[in-house]
Amino acid sequence: MACAVVAPTSTPDRRVELYDSGATRHISPYHTDFTLYRLLTSPVYLNTANQQHFPTIGVGRLAIWAPNGDSQSSILLKNVLHAPAVSFTLISVGTLDRTGYHRSFGGGPLDLHDTAGACLAHIPLSDCDLYCVEHMGESVHAVETISVMELHCHMGHITPASAHTLITRGLVMGM
Numbered sequence: 001m002a003c004a005v006v007a008p009t010s011t012p013d014r015r016v017e018l019y020d021s022g023a024t025r026h027i028s029p030y031h032t033d034f035t036l037y038r039l040l041t042s043p044v045y046l047n048t049a050n051q052q053h054f055p056t057i058g059v060g061r062l063a064i065w066a067p068n069g070d071s072q073s074s075i076l077l078k079n080v081l082h083a084p085a086v087s088f089t090l091i092s093v094g095t096l097d098r099t100g101y102h103r104s105f106g107g108g109p110l111d112l113h114d115t116a117g118a119c120l121a122h123i124p125l126s127d128c129d130l131y132c133v134e135h136m137g138e139s140v141h142a143v144e145t146i147s148v149m150e151l152h153c154h155m156g157h158i159t160p161a162s163a164h165t166l167i168t169r170g171l172v173m174g175m
Contacts (some may be wrong), residue, residue, distance in 0.1 A: 016088035017064060019110055019123055019131035023092040026062065027054075030089065034082065037072040046083060047077040058082035064089065066112065066121030067133060073120040075101075075112070093131075 015030070027046065031037070037060035046054045062080040065072040077091065078099070093103055093110070101120070102113040110131045112121040126132045 001035055003147070006029070012161075015135040016089055017066075017091055017133045017135070019091045019093055020092040021105075023090050024094065026077045026090065026092050026095055027056070027086055028062055028089040029082070029086045030062075032169070034058070034062050034080070035076070036061040038080070044081070046081070054083045055081045056081040057086045063145055065093065065135065067123060068119060068121050075120060103117050148164050 004079070025046075028034075038057055039058045040056065042056035043057055046056060059079060064075050064077060066075055067080045079095075096112065098132070099104055099139045100115045100116070102115075104113075105110045105134055110121070110123040110125070111119060113119055123131045125131060
């Protein structure tokens with residue numbers, strides 16, 4: 001991967017995920033990849049190290065595919081902020097750690113393990129000193145779906161008809 005002063009950006013046929021030990025939250029611009037999604041009542045603004053501000057408009061669950069040797073592992077991220085103006089998915093390594101995953105750095109790659117110690121991901125260190133995964137021409141598939149009744153519970157017991165309306169209008173995914 002070629003290095004630039006800024007992090008790599010995604011394009012319609014190329015999705016980028018950055019694993020960052022300094023990030024405090026998972027963030028993604030890909031609304032259609034969320035498996036459960038709710039709009040925020042008002043935007044929350046994220047501040048970056050270079051003083052840029054990005055609005056987040058929703059929050060939900062996001063399934064990612066992480067390289068693991070010759071295969072890939074699915075990891076379900078919870079409480080991911082939806083920020084359409086961001087150019088890539090940012091995965092907070094600290095948040096993964098707080099939710100039970102174990103991480104190790106050293107000799108180049110970032111390794112993620114589940115609570116039983118099984119390796120879920122082996123993410124190489126790029127030439128830019130970033131833990132970066134690129135997905136070319138791939139679509140991300142949800143790993144967890146829920147019923148309208150489960151959505152009803154997750155959304156504060158709104159009526160099932162309202163939950164169904166959210167689904168048909170494309171405001172939540174993975175049902």
